[in-house]
Amino acid sequence: MEVDLCCSPASCSGCGPGYRSPLDAMKGPREEIVYLPCIYRGTDVLKPDYLATVDVDPKSPTYSQVIHRLPMPNLRDELHHSGWNACSSCFGDASKSRNRLILPSLISSRVYVVDVGTNPRAPKIHKMVEPVDLFWKCGLANPHTSHCLGSGQIMISCMGDPDGNGKGGFVLLDGETFEVIGNWEHPGEAAPFGYDFWYQPRHNVMISTEWGAPKALVNGFNLAHVKEGLYGSSLHVWDWTTHRKLQTLELGEDGAIPLEVRFLHEPSATEGYVGCALKGTVFRFYKTPKGDWAAEKVISVPSKKVEGWMLPEMPSLITDILLSLDDRFLYFSNWLHGDIRQYDISDRRKPRLVGQVFLGGSLVNDGPVRVLEDPENQPQPPPRIIQGKRIPGSPQMLQLSLDGRRLYVTTSLFSGWDKQFYPDMIREGSVMMQIDVDTVNGGLSLNEDFLVDFGKEPDGPVLAHELRYPGGDCTSDIWL
16 A cells, blocks of 8 residues: 555645655654653752654765754643644545644643644744633643544643543543543542553454552652552553443552553554553453453563662663554553563463663663672663763663664653663753664664753753654554
């Protein structure tokens, strides 16, 4: 099938943004720029967060440099995960264009709508949705994940209520005016906690995940809060048409803090994966022959017994996962251990480790932590140095190129947790790196020619978070 990047009436009817299918998207053009939010909240710099545009075209004279910065008009927003006004869900609608980036703020509860269509290399603010609209119209706060819908609306998952308690509800925005319409879920049916979500219309289902109560996690992680019930361990299954919550899949202790959720990209698939941070596990969720949903643990990264750290055992802390567009490989980051792993998931129930690379982390062999017992018998990795720069922090947010050959990674998780676990990253700024992927046999290798050092930003070191391509990517596109 040919890829329609720009459709004229002669070439196709009703061609909108994105791609017809995930496999078509894999044939799309190579990424040339990426957008990523840069956060000053929690650092020593009293400046607004901003959206950075980074040049990732190796033929460009500004390769691996920040070429534009769009500061927000407010302080301490904590910009987090972005989404689109329109994506491949709207592919059949020629009136839609992927020209607005939806940028929620995790702490201020403000939502910025950014114009990336007029000049993709120099975005500008189009509109602001103020926190009071989320508070009054929806009873929600702490917006996290934004997805465009096939209806043309925009849906944003939220993590709390205006008082900082856990509340997993969803805000709907009008896709043209960006006004808050109201809640997607029915009154009284919000989940106890919120975080990420993914929908699969062919099976009339949405699945959402849980992080924790914003008031508990805002300034760092306290294990006692897990025991006090302030963090989640469940998946929630929703009826996509009626918006009713159908099931809660309790993952138990091994599934504590389920974060990023990814259905297989193939829209007829009835399964996917979720990374669970606290115990370093990945669960597969799937539709059963009875028609309901279930989950099973398919990957477990064991904790290591250590000394010189805050606890006697260090979990890997899986914080981001993604799937290649052909649904062959699964990738995730272990934010404490310091590695990125690649699994072949051809056998969906038995993922096979085929690639691994260490890029910093808490286990570096010249640091204060000593491993006493490691079930995987891996040596403590050396610190990672790129172009003379010792990498502070650890691999966290991931984004894969459409063709699956390049994996981009940044090191910041959330300012409150960065300050607790990697104070050197607060002082020195985060980094962006690029990993070359062997898509035939599996394998990961660092590209030593690529480094974006956010410690050298004009206003001082900054924390760079999630990556987004202008044309869509494997974590923002959903196919109908």
